[in-house]
Amino acid sequence: MEKDQDKILNEVTQGEYKYGFVTDIENESIAKGLNEDVVRLISQKKNEPEFMLESRLKAFRYWQTMKMPEWAHLKIPEINYQDIIYYSAPKQKVTLESMDDVDPDLKATFDKLGIPLDEQKMMSGVAVDAVMDSVSVKTTFKESLAELGIIFCSFSEAVQEHPDLVKKYMGSVVPYTDNYFAALNSAVFSDGSFCFIPKGVRCPMELSTYFRINAANTGQFERTLIVAEDDAYVSYLEGCTAPQRDENQLHAAIVEIVAAKNAEVKYSTVQNWYPGDKNGKGGIYNFVTKRGKCAGNNSKISWTQVETGSAVTWKYPSCILLGDNSVGEFYSVAVTNNHQQADTGSKMIHIGKNTKSIIVSKGISAGVSQNSYRGLVKVVKNATNARNFSQCDSLLLGDKCGAHTFPYIEVDNKDAVVEHEATTSKIGEDQIFYCNQRGIKTEDAIGLIVNGYAKEVLNKLPMEFAVEAQKLLAISLEGSVG
Amino acid sequence: MLSIKNLHANIEGKEILKGIDFEVKAGEVHAIMGPNGSGKSTLASVLAGREIFEVTEGKVDYFEKDLLEMTPEERASEGIFLGFQYPIEIPGVSMVNFMKTAVNQQRKHKGLEPMSSSDFLKLMREKKDLVELDAALASRSVNEGFSGGEKKRNEIFQMAMLEPKLSILDETDSGLDIDALRIVANGVNKLKSKDNATIVITHYQRLLDYIVPDFVHVLYNGRIIKSGGKELALELEEKGYDWLKKGVDL
């Protein structure tokens, strides 16, 4: 860990957005714009069964009746939904048998991203589903997982091969009526990942999906569905990057998790969508609905996120604690620099008895960015003995940025114990000078301090991703002081 | 190694250093004494390159280089170490990680490979023993929750780790109990060689029984008003500063 940190810190100086390359792959796209025909076309391109088309159309019609929400602390220019391409796929066969079948350009892209698609990295034991623009490209390790009864594949494939499971669980945690972007996603989503862990199975490796937006003017609307049956366990990681483009690109995803009795799901995200340039030009609009349902008794869902990218982030990974004794966790580091805006936090809905939740949110703001924590802890009447602890810390670099905390607490049960702590701190000139005096450069001093501050969250990430995340933190704050 | 000529420095427009001259050669120990607020810590900070102080006049040469042109981290890597009067807490950053980053960045500056983890830990252990630093402290966050004396001892530990050429110890003796004082002084003496030099800032003659200075300077109101040998410290202990202040224009 220590050694990796040194390496990371040394890399800080080469800070520009590293993932901002565009891959020159032929894409099959449909025309810009959105109407019922486009929704039908997407469904048709994907050769979907009738129930999927129906559900898309229902969502689309509902979406048309809705208005884009407004937020107090996010400034978003109007989005022209007719100016977006809703389906774009790298032109190639989607089902691949081995790595040799993967388009070399595409493979090079994933290599650049450091995605462990190649054999050597497969040895490290991470199963990967890579989603480029809208289509899932390759799922590694499928066979060995299948032996355990684990299904890990693209969402489209799940629709074809496991329609019953999709029908049963899709929309069961995030219905299309949930919010504006959930409705939009439910209408036009093109792909994503599907993961099913059967009863009693502990998934022996990390499952991982990488999302990348490549084509210009493309919206990415992916859907992830994770189901853990009784006594099952899985740890899942999602990584995101996008090329550097002047115009803003829209990303509106849905992630749904279902945990049955005694099941545990860990979901980790390292989000590094293109944040726009120093002047706030370009960048991804990231509107994501992530929610987990602890459906069974003693189930547990943990969200861990490291958010460094996107021009605008709007995201509240949440847990519905339905089962008795179920546990919800949310660990977050959100960094905003330059003109980035983030409004992120969590919702913990306590319904079952003896349910517990913990929220640890670490915001880091630099430049002229705005970083808000928005969280809801709700305890319903019958949720006796519910416990929540929330810790929201803000770290400011410089005095032109903003940090805001909006904790909402709704408690309808007298036994509930809900605790909220918040702190705000600054990196002091004296701390930087102290580091400088020992020979540590300012950038590296900030890297050290920031990683120290975020340690509690970073420690929750799987080891190899913790290193990546540390690196990202340092890089995204490059040039933010002095 | 160090030559200071007519050094003036301001903070927030207020002149604190009003023309300092002195010279330090390899192998020497200099003591700087003087009443509270006379500018001792300011001088130390200016030598270390703290940017909140503005140098308005004067020249400082360090091994034939213009010290004032160098960044604080360059000065550190070139062998200047400041033991802080009030060491800074850095929550969340472990001493191990902090020192490792410092050691390796200094090595990098000198064109050396980073130290391996095992060599580094060995070095930590060795230096920790030298200043009898509690092992538990080394695994905690930098200075966070350290007692006053522990912080001072930690400064000497860092000095031992970094093996500087010129150490400036700003009241490292204050807040130390008698045993700790001896240990810290021993640490400093063990690190002394004919190639490096030490500037100790202190209010107490007591420290100078352990770290015997070659020169003693009295800083008063931004100027050195008297310099002498180690006997000057004894004289100050006995008489205070008043006799020196007479005849000095304020």
Ligand SMILES: Nc1ncnc2c1ncn2[C@@H]1O[C@H](COP(=O)(O)OP(=O)(O)OP(=O)(O)O)[C@@H](O)[C@H]1O
């Ligand atoms: N950051 C600052 N802002 C304003 N004034 C300052 C600052 N730092 C130091 N000073 C002033 O500069 C003068 C010299 O302070 P300095 O700390 O150098 O004194 P010192 O000789 O080290 O005193 P002591 O023996 O108490 O440590 C004092 O009047 C002090 O108030």
Ligand SMILES: [Mg+2]
């Ligand atoms: Mg002082």
